[in-house]
Amino acid sequence: MEKEDSKSKKAGGRLCCICNQRRAALKRPKTLEQICRECFYEVFEEEIHQVIVENQLFKPGERIAIGASGGKDSTVLAYVLSELNRRHNYSLDLFLLSIDEGITGYRDDSLETVKRNEIQYGLPLKIVSYKDLYGWTMDEIVRVIGLKNNCTFCGVFRRQALDRGASLLKVDKIATGHNADDIAETVLLNILRGDIARLSRCTSITTGEDGPIPRCKPFKYTYEKEIVMYAYFKRLDYFSTECIYSPNAYRGFAREFIKDLERIRPRAILDIIKSGENFRISTSTKMPEQGNCERCGYISSQKSCKACVLLEGLNRGLPKLGIGRSRGHNNDGRKDGKQINGTSIESKQCGTLDF
Amino acid sequence: MACNSSSCQSGCFRNEVEREQHSNPPTETRSDSNEPNLCVKCKANEPMCGAGEDGKFCLDCFRSNLYGKFRLAVTSNALITPADNVLVAFSGGPSSRVALQFVHEMQQRSQKNFDASKDRSLRVFGVGVVYVDESTYYSVPSCEIDKAIQDMKLTVSDLAPPAKELHIVPIESVFSLESSDGRERLKKLLDSVSDPTGREDLLLHLRMLALQKFASENGYNRLVLGLCTSRIACHVISATVKGQGYSLSADIQYADARWEIPVVLPLRDCLAKELNMLCQLDGLKTVEFLNKPHSGINGLVSSFVKLLQQENPSRECTIVRTAGKLTPFHFNKIPELNDSSVPLASRRRQKRFNLKPSESISSESFCPLCYSPLNKSDLTSLNGQESSENSNIFGAACCSSCRFQIFPKDHSSMEHFCSLLPGPVVARAKHGDSNGNFSLLRKQIQDCLLSDSEDET
Numbered sequence A: 001m002e003k004e005d006s007k008s009k010k011a012g013g014r015l016c017c018i019c020n021q022r023r024a025a026l027k028r029p030k031t032l033e034q035i036c037r038e039c040f041y042e043v044f045e046e047e048i049h050q051v052i053v054e055n056q057l058f059k060p061g062e063r064i065a066i067g068a069s070g071g072k073d074s075t076v077l078a079y080v081l082s083e084l085n086r087r088h089n090y091s092l093d094l095f096l097l098s099i100d101e102g103i104t105g106y107r108d109d110s111l112e113t114v115k116r117n118e119i120q121y122g123l124p125l126k127i128v129s130y131k132d133l134y135g136w137t138m139d140e141i142v143r144v145i146g147l148k149n150n151c152t153f154c155g156v157f158r159r160q161a162l163d164r165g166a167s168l169l170k171v172d173k174i175a176t177g178h179n180a181d182d183i184a185e186t187v188l189l190n191i192l193r194g195d196i197a198r199l200s201r202c203t204s205i206t207t208g209e210d211g212p213i214p215r216c217k218p219f220k221y222t223y224e225k226e227i228v229m230y231a232y233f234k235r236l237d238y239f240s241t242e243c244i245y246s247p248n249a250y251r252g253f254a255r256e257f258i259k260d261l262e263r264i265r266p267r268a269i270l271d272i273i274k275s276g277e278n279f280r281i282s283t284s285t286k287m288p289e290q291g292n293c294e295r296c297g298y299i300s301s302q303k304s305c306k307a308c309v310l311l312e313g314l315n316r317g318l319p320k321l322g323i324g325r326s327r328g329h330n331n332d333g334r335k336d337g338k339q340i341n342g343t344s345i346e347s348k349q350c351g352t353l354d355f
Numbered sequence B: 001m002a003c004n005s006s007s008c009q010s011g012c013f014r015n016e017v018e019r020e021q022h023s024n025p026p027t028e029t030r031s032d033s034n035e036p037n038l039c040v041k042c043k044a045n046e047p048m049c050g051a052g053e054d055g056k057f058c059l060d061c062f063r064s065n066l067y068g069k070f071r072l073a074v075t076s077n078a079l080i081t082p083a084d085n086v087l088v089a090f091s092g093g094p095s096s097r098v099a100l101q102f103v104h105e106m107q108q109r110s111q112k113n114f115d116a117s118k119d120r121s122l123r124v125f126g127v128g129v130v131y132v133d134e135s136t137y138y139s140v141p142s143c144e145i146d147k148a149i150q151d152m153k154l155t156v157s158d159l160a161p162p163a164k165e166l167h168i169v170p171i172e173s174v175f176s177l178e179s180s181d182g183r184e185r186l187k188k189l190l191d192s193v194s195d196p197t198g199r200e201d202l203l204l205h206l207r208m209l210a211l212q213k214f215a216s217e218n219g220y221n222r223l224v225l226g227l228c229t230s231r232i233a234c235h236v237i238s239a240t241v242k243g244q245g246y247s248l249s250a251d252i253q254y255a256d257a258r259w260e261i262p263v264v265l266p267l268r269d270c271l272a273k274e275l276n277m278l279c280q281l282d283g284l285k286t287v288e289f290l291n292k293p294h295s296g297i298n299g300l301v302s303s304f305v306k307l308l309q310q311e312n313p314s315r316e317c318t319i320v321r322t323a324g325k326l327t328p329f330h331f332n333k334i335p336e337l338n339d340s341s342v343p344l345a346s347r348r349r350q351k352r353f354n355l356k357p358s359e360s361i362s363s364e365s366f367c368p369l370c371y372s373p374l375n376k377s378d379l380t381s382l383n384g385q386e387s388s389e390n391s392n393i394f395g396a397a398c399c400s401s402c403r404f405q406i407f408p409k410d411h412s413s414m415e416h417f418c419s420l421l422p423g424p425v426v427a428r429a430k431h432g433d434s435n436g437n438f439s440l441l442r443k444q445i446q447d448c449l450l451s452d453s454e455d456e457t
């Protein structure tokens, strides 16, 4: 009797501090409140709903592509968006949009996950492949250029492929799974690199409104840890292996720093985003003038877009073409001293952090 | 403007010291031996350092380059002018030691010009030195403190004439109480802050208050801080992490005149490494043990920046350069430049470097606790609160960062916390200043007020 009593206390005698009825099952990463599973689902989903409503991310009747990689962020995004769409009558047509880079043993497996998601969530899936768009798979590109610089291709091609897939689906907007940790990291990286133009817009919840297809980040204020927790408790089906061609399958300095901060002050992630939103940046600080690529019509500040330049190099047997040139200005973090003890300052090598 | 490649020679000065009798063994050797190994500036002497892109200076050129950065900052921004009476905040560390040295040298030079001029029309600015004694908070054995203060006094009195005095200001002087009562109150105040970062930052605010109070009561009109690029880089990151992105640009400019006594940062373009090096080379004595390592967020930030600096030696410069592109505030310049004692050249240069007039017309309101400018979102969250209690009014008037990391979590302790704060801080919140929160709030309800007088309620 006594034994059982102390046992039940240990296992969670504490009640959920939201409903005060069920036993607390977890400590919420964002607030450290002890809450039950049901309340966690509710606050998690409700916060995202509020972000969508307050920022008017979607309009009724819109067609929305969810950038789906099979990873945790986009899987949870697909699940939550379809839930909220039903629950709150957003009247959205949701699609899953995946990119097949052609990486054997990595993307084919993660695409299997997305295909299961298609059935599980009842969302139509569109897959666009590098092979179809560019005539090259990543496997083939790596065979030509080796393991160095392959992420340059990966990142540039993926960004464009997502847009092309979206226009094939005739969607109005792309929703991506970038979370609060990602955005906080991007704020720091832009400070570290001296990129004031990107710093001024990296906290925008919607970007590319001047371009062909705007992108939005419903998880802007959602902590990575909570996304993992949600996927874990809901037993969502996602794929968690790192890209085999990404030479650095670990977190970069900035990400480690954010995790350290979160440990002693969870609110720091939101504070970094808040700082990013409030920096006094004069409106004359703009990105370079955008035109269109002469070859493919994709938006570009140069005559040819980056993808076309890289592609030309590949096709002419000069794969180094276009790699050395920095994307914009002030990219000083990339040129030299990029790595120390095998660690770089950024966590995602394929450019998925910055779009 | 902090550092571009041409003015920032932040390279390695690590292994030049063989010629001095210091211990560092050379770790790098010059790679291309074809070129004659000469200082890049004077092209005559041997450089101190054999490797790296920057920093191929000889000892003399290294020195004059560093002093040059200081002087450029001072003259371009009219940080110190002949009529001024300058107070140098001296902590005993290398940065403020160099600040003291450079201010002293500048004063010597203008003294020389004064002596040489026939009509003696050019005035020489005055210099005082102040040390804020925080031993009440940091429990350092009093014999060590006494020793350190003795050393610092010697440092100051050893400077060539004009003679300067080192003033010791206990941090509890902000309370304007008997010393034992002040110490008691300081301890209570800091103990009531549970967040270690918040406690550290509060102490920093109090230090500034103590400096301001002393400067104001003793006829100084400039306060020189030895903040260098490296420290400013850390501040950029920690302010970002604490959600102070809006007010950040106020803190990192050459001049900050939001205070009664304008604060100036003439070493803004110098790296800690360079300043340490100069202290070593010139035998400038520093007192190190007083520099407590940071804790909490500030500690994490400084080890992060240190790591980044190892990864890329220009990282600190880049961070400060990024933050330098943020729009400064109207108070980030030295006011009243029409004074005829300011040389025309300074006035012209200041015009060139400073803000456009359109940007300077703004009325900021300030957090009464840390005195950082508040942005609109801070002010609107303030309006939501309805309370007549002083402590709540105070709480609502502060920035969200202070509210989070310094204020007690529960409302019942708030009254007690406020009673411990120095009088002027509380007064700032109650009355607001000429362009403070109160008038801003007033503006928002103006159409509903029946009288223009603020006393009527």
Ligand SMILES: [Zn+2]
Pocket (backbone or CB within 6 Å): A016, A017, A018, A019, A020, A021, A022, A035, A036, A037, A038, A039, A040
């Ligand atoms: Zn509950």
Ligand SMILES: [Zn+2]
Pocket (backbone or CB within 6 Å): A150, A151, A154, A155, A243, A245, A246, A349, A350
């Ligand atoms: Zn990759």
Ligand SMILES: [Zn+2]
Pocket (backbone or CB within 6 Å): A293, A294, A295, A296, A297, A298, A304, A305, A306, A307, A308
């Ligand atoms: Zn193109």
Ligand SMILES: [Zn+2]
Pocket (backbone or CB within 6 Å): B039, B040, B041, B042, B043, B044, B045, B057, B058, B059, B060, B061, B062
């Ligand atoms: Zn030289």
Ligand SMILES: [Zn+2]
Pocket (backbone or CB within 6 Å): B367, B368, B369, B370, B371, B372, B398, B399, B400, B401, B402, B403
């Ligand atoms: Zn404050």
